[in-house]
Amino acid sequence: MGKALRVLTLLMGWSCVAIGLFHVALGNAAIPGAESAGATVDSWGRLMGASFVGYGLAWLWAARQRPVPAQGVRWLAGVFLLGGVGRLISLAVHGEPHGFQIALTVIELALPPVFFWLADAEERVLRDTAAGASGTVGR
Template identity: 70%
Template sequence: MTKAKALRVLVVTLGYACVAIGLFHVLIGNAAIPGERSAGPTIDSLGRFFGAIFAGYGLAWLWAARRSPIPAAAVRWPAGVFLLGAFGRLLSLATHGWPHAFQVALGFIELVLSPVFLWPADAEEKALPVPAQGEAARRHA
């Protein structure tokens, strides 16, 4: 599989996963968080709100996947946000201790997968043939 094809598969897969996870949190609230069914209405409200945000984040990945070529910036920015989420989990671990094992697994995936998106981020842009100088000027006119 080429780097460009791998990029497209990764972007689409993460996009659909984030939309599904986000909507799952919006629809079932606290029950979507392992061990937190009785967290109360404040955490339920917060979780459903962030579920909607996460679904929107997934839609941003899917928007990027619909571009041809996929712009490197449309991969790098959301991958950076994904990595920031992993750092947030590490900060929580440092200040409050170990969460549910499922949350630890998610943090590990976020920490490892974020850089994987950065590696092929410009693969499709680089795969395009370089236009002749006159052709490039006509396209931008």
């Protein structure tokens, strides 16, 4: 489980950094359907892109820890899930967005439970290993 958690955390980190840099570089052109949204949306999108780079760096930091911090992964996955919930609210309030945004919503709602599960499993393994090393198993 630890290897799967580390690999998925690394993939998440690098993906977020790449997506964030893409948004910083391209602004509105990075958002399907927003090419003509204007300077305000472009400015906001580039700012959010920079924030997403920082979010990705937090994932990469977590992946480089030994062991991967389960609590940190849960928080980062929770933020990702919140993004998906935000998209659902937008869908309810404003209707269906571009199809690519729907696909992102599915990913943002489906992936956090996987991270929660992997983090919990890794935490249990570490706790059981520590308990076994201290001689408290079965007492």
